[in-house]
Amino acid sequence: MRESWLLALGFVGQAMFAGRFGVQWWASERQGRSVVPLSFWVLSVAGGVLMLGYALLRRDPVFVLGQAGGLVIYVRNLILIRRAMLEGGMPAAGA
Numbered sequence: 134m135r136e137s138w139l140l141a142l143g144f145v146g147q148a149m150f151a152g153r154f155g156v157q158w159w160a161s162e163r164q165g166r167s168v169v170p171l172s173f174w175v176l177s178v179a180g181g182v183l184m185l186g187y188a189l190l191r192r193d194p195v196f197v198l199g200q201a202g203g204l205v206i207y208v209r210n211l212i213l214i215r216r217a218m219l220e221g222g223m224p225a226a227g228a
Contacts, residue, residue, distance in 0.1 A: 139190055146183025149176050171214060177207040 153176035160170040181204045188196035 139187065142183060142190070143187040146180050146187055148180075150180030150184060153177055153180065171211075174207055174210045174214065178204065178211065181207055 153173045156176060157169055157173045160173075161167050181200055185197065185200040185204060188200050
């Protein structure tokens with residue numbers, strides 16, 4: 134049972150993480166230019182957290198380090214976007 138639960142966690146995390154590129158592509162097509170929407174970063178964090186949990190449960194130090202490093206970048210981007218929105222420099226829909 135634990136193995137199937139662990140695989141499900143990994144697959145859900147990977148699907149969220151991979152899905153962010155579909156979101157980015159769709160947003161870019163809608164605007165007719167390359168954009169990185171807020172939802173891209175939210176999916177990056179959500180998928181990254183699930184993948185980090187999967188890596189920790191698998192006790193894979195290489196995977197853990199890679200996911201943890203990525204999470205720092207994703208969270209930092211969300212912080213920068215929030216700051217810009219609070220300062221009025223970026224509309225919520227364009228984030």
